[in-house]
Amino acid sequence: EPEVTQTPSHQVTQMGQEVILRCVPISNHLYFYWYRQILGQKVEFLVSFYNNEISEKSEIFDDQFSVERPDGSNFTLKIRSTKLEDSAMYFCASREDGYTDTQYFGPGTRLTVL
């Protein structure tokens, strides 16, 4: 069964550094998402992406964040200048099309900002 994959599984960075988190959604899916989960808390929506543009973003997704689909398979989340409070598990998810409901989650990237 196809799965969403994410790399790296764990990223450690210094405050102020840029990080790029990578995701490979399921190949025939059209909708892509980033969520984050601070340790012990609920999963929070960051951004959704469709047809090569952001369709919706949350208040968390400020100017420090950006997303890109640089090629036909990868979907990336960039944090330009990381803060301590960006430490969290970041999940990528994908959905097949506008008429299906299920979002499939990747295994996550644990980001630790020191």
Add this chain to the structure above:
Amino acid sequence: GENVEQHPSTLSVQEGDSAVIKCTYSDSASNYFPWYKQELGKRPQLIIDIRSNVGEKKDQRIAVTLNKTAKHFSLHITETQPEDSAVYFCAASRRLWSGAGSYQLTFGKGTKLSVIP
């Protein structure tokens, strides 16, 4: 925006007993309600979902009920087993019938279920 409340935050049951987790939502336009199971350090996995045109759905030992009037939905696990131990998240979303929209999920805070052998 949508707000999802989930109770209880922790739940311990004896193996073989039933477990019930309840969620309420605020946006009456929400029409899709999935439940995810998350084991420690792993990805959230969809275990069951329900759409607003259905009041109840069952899949083996797992069932979900939806009360649109009261805006709440519940997860029922019967004959619990130790491998059911995990954190369970409810979520709500709104899918436009045209297929448009981002369809983001709003999650509850999660319930840590412990099944005691």
